[in-house]
Amino acid sequence: MNFRTGLAAGAGGALAVLSARRLGRRVLGGAVQRLERRLERTVRDLTAKAEQGGPIVKAALAGAKALAAGKSPVRALLSFGWTALKETLANIFGRGRGKPTNIVEQIDVGAPRRLVYDQWTLFQEWPTFMKKVESVDQKSDEKLSWKAKIFWSSRTWESTITEQVPDRHIVWRSKGQKGHVDGSVTFHELSPNLTRVLLVMEYHPQGLFERTGNLWRAQGRRARLELKHFRRHVMTQSLTRPDEIEGWRGEIRDGETVTSP
16 A cells, blocks of 8 residues: 555545544434433423422422433432422421410429519510520510520511410410410419419411421420529529519500500
């Protein structure tokens, strides 16, 4: 084979390789386009069925969307699994507002009823001795703004005292984005230096974590623990300086202050 023949053969081989590469790219491009069209059809079909489908259908939709968005198959599978978990939990615990939980707790405090009542009405001091109460802002005699720790995040809500009679009882209603608590607290003199505090609440949870806590009765345990913190504070702090405890001794009826000290 002379030089010209070899050169021609080499050029022909190079052209053949180049043509093969172009053909491969066209084949691959066509396969990718077909896959993209298939994904688009899958997403459309799943979207149409997702509203009526269960957790698996919605999870498949999330995975298909992840693939269509260019995510790797592994990340798409993670999207699939996380969506399935969330949908399953939502089906177990329900959606929207959960069923209310009735909480009834009582505690006996070794102090006079007036002192116990006065300390209770100093709401803005609660964060200093209650573990989960972060802040209390008393905007008026009837209105209070609360912030408390729930799991690893904070929750805020507004409460309105609808009835308050000194040394006897306090009744309130509340509202909040993540649930609310309505209830009453009463004060009973068992002896001159022993007072029973009876707390009755109706907790209306909203949100996955709140409904989960509702199922496990976590709120009842929290109320019981906070009452113990209150008793400890009264018996270790309030009793040592009873003349300094100046509670609010006004009276509220139907959400309005009728007498004010």
